[in-house]
Structures are given as structure tokens and as C-alpha cells.
Amino acid sequence: LAKTTQPISMDSYEGQEVNITCSHNNIATNDYITWYQQFPSQGPRFIIQGYKTKVTNEVASLFIPADRKSSTLSLPRVSLSDTAVYYCLANYGGATNKLIFGTGTLLAVQP
Amino acid sequence: GAGVSQTPSNKVTEKGKYVELRCDPISGHTALYWYRQSLGQGPEFLIYFQGTGAADDSGLPNDRFFAVRPEGSVSTLKIQRTERGDSAVYLCASSLGKEAFFGQGTRLTVV
Numbered sequence: 003l004a005k006t007t008q009p010i011s012m013d014s015y016e017g018q019e020v021n022i023t024c025s026h027n028n029i030a031t032n033d034y035i036t037w038y039q040q041f042p043s044q045g046p047r048f049i050i051q052g053y054k055t056k057v058t059n060e061v062a063s064l065f066i067p068a069d070r071k072s073s074t075l076s077l078p079r080v081s082l083s084d085t086a087v088y089y090c091l092a093n094y095g096g097a098t099n100k101l102i103f104g105t106g107t108l109l110a111v112q113p
Numbered sequence: 114g115a116g117v118s119q120t121p122s123n124k125v126t127e128k129g130k131y132v133e134l135r136c137d138p139i140s141g142h143t144a145l146y147w148y149r150q151s152l153g154q155g156p157e158f159l160i161y162f163q164g165t166g167a168a169d170d171s172g173l174p175n176d177r178f179f180a181v182r183p184e185g186s187v188s189t190l191k192i193q194r195t196e197r198g199d200s201a202v203y204l205c206a207s208s209l210g211k212e213a214f215f216g217q218g219t220r221l222t223v224v
Contacts, residue, residue, distance in 0.1 A: 036211070044215075044218075045117070045204045045215025045216050046204075046215050087155075089155055097211065098146070098211065098213040099161055101156075103155030103157070105155055106155050
């Protein structure tokens with residue numbers, strides 16, 4: 003399973019766009035990149051998943067370059083309620099079997 | 114609709130005692146997962162059920178931990194002879210596809 007590396011923490015202000023980069027140098031051909039969000043005292047929540055290029059949903063965008071050795075989660079116009087831990091995962095076939103979570107990135111949004 | 118439900122939300126037990134943690138997955142979800150999360154860490158995989166059978170129990174730390182899902186729905190995580198190091202939040206998730214839905218967890222404290 004590919005190991006992912008992401009910053010321990012990031013700070014932002016309300017209304018800004020936030021980009022969280024994840025490194026996965028040894029990603030396997032069949033691995034997808036998946037991001038989860040976790041608020042205190044809650045379980046993680048699925049945000050977005052992609053294999054390559056760009057994926058966008060109502061919450062975020064995910065950019066994966068051609069070499070797939072990194073990916074960037076983009077959160078447009080963050081608000082205070084986006085303060086959470088964000089996890090980047092590489093999972094085989096995009097399935098939910100045995101998800102491997104790192105320590106994540108704590109995003110702190112300030113007014 | 115109802116999400117993943119875990120009971121109890123909090124459990125305090127004495128060292129050496131036996132505990133059971135319950136998970137009610139989303140109706141119809143065939144896959145069910147147990148994770149354990151310590152403070153400041155990401156969730157750690159314990160076991161994965163597909164239907165009634167344990168498809169992957171490689172994350173169970175030792176033979177004091179056991180989980181069942183007899184009818185392919187509700188699951189129970191059982192911990193024998195609890196130790197203070199077992200204190201953590203135990204998360205359950207269920208899935209039908211690429212997205213895992215997590216419950217709010219059971220906070221287990223062993224004193």
C-alpha cells in the first residue's frame with residue numbers, strides 16, 4: 003500500500019482558497035487517491051476520490067498530475083466550519099477495504 | 114436516512130474487564146469495518162467484514178480482540194481482559210462502494 007505524506011497543519015482565513023498537497027511517490031497502478039475529512043468527536047467523512055487529472059464535486063476539487071506522485075485537494079472559499087483534519091489515502095481500486103490513514107493535515111480556518 | 118450507529122458512545126471499564134462495542138451499519142451495506150483511533154492519530158484498521166465473514170482481520174492487535182457479525186448486519190467488537198492501552202475511540206464504518214460511512218465512535222476508557 004502506498005504511503006502518503008501531507009503537512010501536519012495549515013492555517014487559513016475565511017473566504018480563501020485552500021490547497022492541501024499530498025505526496026505518494028510509490029503509488030501503485032491500481033491505487034486511487036481518496037480524501038476524508040474529520041471533525042472533532044466524529045468519524046471521518048468521504049470528500050472526494052480520483053485516479054488522474056481533475057475531479058470536482060460540490061465540496062472540493064482534486065488535482066492529480068500525470069505522474070500521480072502527488073495530489074492536491076482544493077477547498078474553495080473556506081469557512082470556519084471547514085476547520086478539521088483532512089486525510090489523504092491511496093486505496094487499491096478505489097475500494098474501501100482496509101483504508102490506511104496517516105496523521106492527516108489539521109486545517110485551522112480563522113475569521 | 115439513518116447513518117452508522119454505535120453504542121455506547123462512551124464506556125469506562127476497569128482493567129481486566131470484558132467489554133462489547135456495538136455497531137449498526139447503514140441498512141443494506143454489505144461491508145463493515147472497525148477502526149481504532151488514538152488521540153492525535155488517524156484511524157487504525159482493525160477488521161473488515163463482507164457479509165457475515167471476516168474478510169480481513171489483520172489489524173486486530175492480539176487475541177484479546179474479537180469481532181462478529183452473525184447475520185451480516187449488526188457487528189460487535191469484543192475485548193477481553195482490557196488493558197489501559199486499549200483506551201481509544203473505536204470507529205465503525207459501512208460501505209457499498211467507494212465511500213465508507215463512519216459512525217461517531219465509542220470512546221473506551223480503561224482505568
